[in-house]
Amino acid sequence: MLNLHKAEFVRSAVKTADFPQDPLPQIVFAGKSNVGKSSTINRLLNRKNFARVGNEPGKTIHINFFRIDEKVYFVDLPGYGYAKVSKKERDRWGRLMDEYFASEDTMTLGFQIVDIRHKPTADDVTMANWFLQTGMPFAIIANKHDKIKKSQLEGSLQTIRETLHLPEEIPVIPFSAEKGTGRDEVLALILDHISNE
Template identity: 70%
Template sequence: MKLNTQNAEFVLSAARLADCPRDSLPQIAFAGRSNVGKSSVINRLLNRKNFARVGSAPGKTTHINYFRIDRKVYFVDLPGYGYAKVSKQERARWGRLIEQWFADASLLTLGILLVDLRHKPTADDCVMAQWFKDSGKPFVVVANKQDKIKKSEWEPNLARIRETLALDAQTPVISFSAEKGLGKEELLGVILDHISADTAQE
């Protein structure tokens, strides 16, 4: 299957589970801390500069944003987590929405968990990884900001991420740079494989 990533459109921001599309298109969900560069990764995959909004302040995306790509797949931008300035009430609302979203097995085809290659994954990252594991659906970890550290640190840091998140051997960990595009083709390849597999099952 080919995917024209230039043919991308914003569909909606879902504030509650009932708003989420259920039209049988595969759904690729992106999750990560508020400052991990999630919007920048989506923009890089689509070759668009400001398609997925890059907020001046992390933590602004509190809805689930849906983008339809080439009328074949949704990229689902889950709200960023772990940002201290968000109120307790907002964090609680976010938690309920995400919990409900993960409980609906029809809404997830492939999960993409973004972490920062420079740092050990946080407790919040570990919780999100566990949610993906518990969903029973495949997921991939994308270690962003590869361009911010020395090449000699890439492999040890990737190993630390795999160990901290307790990933099995089948879960890919992709080193990525949203700024330079490193890892883009590998990630797109994984996405296309899962779109094709999902479509074949219908």
Template identity: 70%
Template structure:
């Protein structure tokens, strides 16, 4: 499937289930902790500077943001999680929105969970991985900030991510650097392969 990634437009911000697009186009969802560089990963993939706004304060995206890529599939930016300064009410609203999104198995074609390659995944990351696993849809883990690791640390860190999140062998863990572009090609091929199947 050939896709013009430059042709990316923001379509809508969904605050409730009735806002989710249901036009049968493939939806590739990105999730990650508030400060993990999710927007930077999206921007690197699409060669854009600020399509997904890099937030001044993490945790500001409390809606699900939809970007239409070349009128062929949606890139779905799920709200960041695990940010301490969010009120309890806001956290509960976030939880309800995510539950509504994940419980509708007609929506997600492929999930992308972004973690920090340097650190052991947090309890919030483990919960997110369980949501992806429970959805029954394919997903991959993107280990961002690869450029901050020594070469000798990469294999053991990726193994730790896989083990902590309880991933089976079918789930890819892709080392990625939003800064340098490492892993971009592998990630794009995975996205286009899955989106292409559903078109």
């Protein structure tokens, strides 16, 4: 089991040398700037303000590493697709992502967070391709499940799967950072992958 109360912020990485060098598994979270990435991490840990929830999207421009129970890292990638970020910042972001994904043994399991209410954007498709190219296990967290009607759920999940060109084996998990829906499924997936490490 994982003691989720034992969580600590380790560091913000701006370059490859800042990535942790120990062999702990790394669970990676990616998503658009305003999709509720920090809220999702906070919900998984049942902590209110652990991963900072920014008022302004696009504020996380580093890769943030959190160590959970001395057993695993949660890795919070910078939010993408925010228009007000300068081209220079976007390029820096892209290089940092390239370096992270190119590093050996960095990722154990990836989660891409999308908004269940909307068709994924071109940036979402690019991010999904990045994950798929690593060949590492990966899943989609379809956040804001509490904001849609029950009757819309199947269609929304299908749209996400088709737009991101996901192979059948990639799970798409309906999730609500607000209400906690989907939390158990996401944690089960994490525990499954770190116990196989």
